[in-house]
Amino acid sequence: MSVVAPTTSAASAIAEAAEALEAGRLVAFPTETVYGLGADAENPAAVARIYQAKGRPSDHPVIVHLAPGADIHYWASDIPPMAEQLINAFWPGPLTLIVKRAAHIPDAVSGGQDTVGLRCPSHPVAQALLSSFKAGKGGIAAPSANKFGHVSPTTAQHVEEEFPQEILPGGLIASVLDGGQSEVGIESTILDLSRLATHGPVLLRPGHISAAQLAEVTGIMPASPDATAPRASGTLDAHYAPQTPVAQVSASELLPLIATLCAKNKKIAVMSMQKTVTDELLAHRQMPAEPVAYAHDLYAALRDLDHAHADVILVESLPQDKAWQGINDRLRRAAFDSRHIVQTLCAD
Numbered sequence: 001m002s003v004v005a006p007t008t009s010a011a012s013a014i015a016e017a018a019e020a021l022e023a024g025r026l027v028a029f030p031t032e033t034v035y036g037l038g039a040d041a042e043n044p045a046a047v048a049r050i051y052q053a054k055g056r057p058s059d060h061p062v063i064v065h066l067a068p069g070a071d072i073h074y075w076a077s078d079i080p081p082m083a084e085q086l087i088n089a090f091w092p093g094p095l096t097l098i099v100k101r102a103a104h105i106p107d108a109v110s111g112g113q114d115t116v117g118l119r120c121p122s123h124p125v126a127q128a129l130l131s132s133f134k135a136g137k138g139g140i141a142a143p144s145a146n147k148f149g150h151v152s153p154t155t156a157q158h159v160e161e162e163f164p165q166e167i168l169p170g171g172l173i174a175s176v177l178d179g180g181q182s183e184v185g186i187e188s189t190i191l192d193l194s195r196l197a198t199h200g201p202v203l204l205r206p207g208h209i210s211a212a213q214l215a216e217v218t219g220i221m222p223a224s225p226d227a228t229a230p231r232a233s234g235t236l237d238a239h240y241a242p243q244t245p246v247a248q249v250s251a252s253e254l255l256p257l258i259a260t261l262c263a264k265n266k267k268i269a270v271m272s273m274q275k276t277v278t279d280e281l282l283a284h285r286q287m288p289a290e291p292v293a294y295a296h297d298l299y300a301a302l303r304d305l306d307h308a309h310a311d312v313i314l315v316e317s318l319p320q321d322k323a324w325q326g327i328n329d330r331l332r333r334a335a336f337d338s339r340h341i342v343q344t345l346c347a348d
Helices: 007-021 044-054 081-090 124-136 156-162 213-216 251-263 289-305 322-334 340-348
Strands: 026-029 037-041 063-066 093-101 117-121 140-142 173-176 189-192 202-204 247-248 268-272 284-285 313-315
Touching: 007 037, 007 124, 007 173, 026 044, 026 117, 026 124, 037 044, 037 124, 044 140, 044 202, 063 124, 081 093, 081 117, 081 213, 124 140, 156 251, 156 289, 173 202, 173 340, 213 322, 247 251, 247 340, 251 268, 268 289, 284 289, 289 322, 313 340
Parallel strands: 026 173, 063 117, 093 189, 247 313, 268 284, 268 313
Antiparallel strands: 026 037, 037 140, 063 140, 093 117, 189 202
16 A cells, blocks of 8 residues: 555545554554554554564563644653643654653553653654544554664655565555655654653653754753663664664775775775765765755665675764764664674774
8 A cells, every 4th residue: 555645545545544553453654754663552462563573572662653632641641841841842743752651551552661652743644644543532653664673764665675574465564655755764852751850851862853952942951861761762772773784984984994895805885975985885875964964864875775785884974963963873773783893804
């Protein structure tokens, strides 16, 4: 199933997807961040199918997506005034708020914790689906629509590449709604508001909405994650990784390292803001020099370079200022514990 926008021609596709969700099946759909793999958040058996399809650990929580104007008090036992401020400022949009979960909401969506992550996406197809599902009063539990730990999808084609068996007739995924390429390109900012009395707001995952933007609304700069912070989506050390090992390399190291590896006949793919540096590269993706555009292109670029089947993907290190925080977070996790691959390739 494929739609491009919540128009009259797409209405039947969205209605069918909503019916599939209500029947306990999975639906992949676009958001402004990345594509999500959704299930009825109040149906533990349906949520379990997300974990089955993704190969996701059962204690790793998922985010509940809500329609604009949904009653968030239905989902949370407590909505602090700070949450109301942030909702008014950033919803619909790429911000997930962690709050205390209402007792009647199954803990399947929270990995067994007493908290729940809530967000209202701004993508028109996502909003149309949420408005159709349970007449806009339901929640769709949806992590990114990819195998666990892999690069998140930003197009419907990426989803189809991730789940070739699951989207066949009778498979776990009833439909894939196509809303074009995701505008933001990296996952939502996640802010913990479940421990305000003791820890204040805590930024669990950076994203398109920065800590500074959050502080402008709340008057408080979010703290960094601590040992007792709730588990949240996409916060494991290793995540967002292609099959090909990824290594971050400084701009000054990049050219000498490429020369060394090419001299050893290694297959090298490069993602950099520099222009193509040598014809010996197996693949090269020149990236934008502006963070919003870079984030938009990031996952598609990693997927393209992964298809080259190189020995390693070298990524030129990015600026460390706050505008690049979310992108640096994703690249750090994608390259986790793989720097040694460069040393091994150089030593061969």
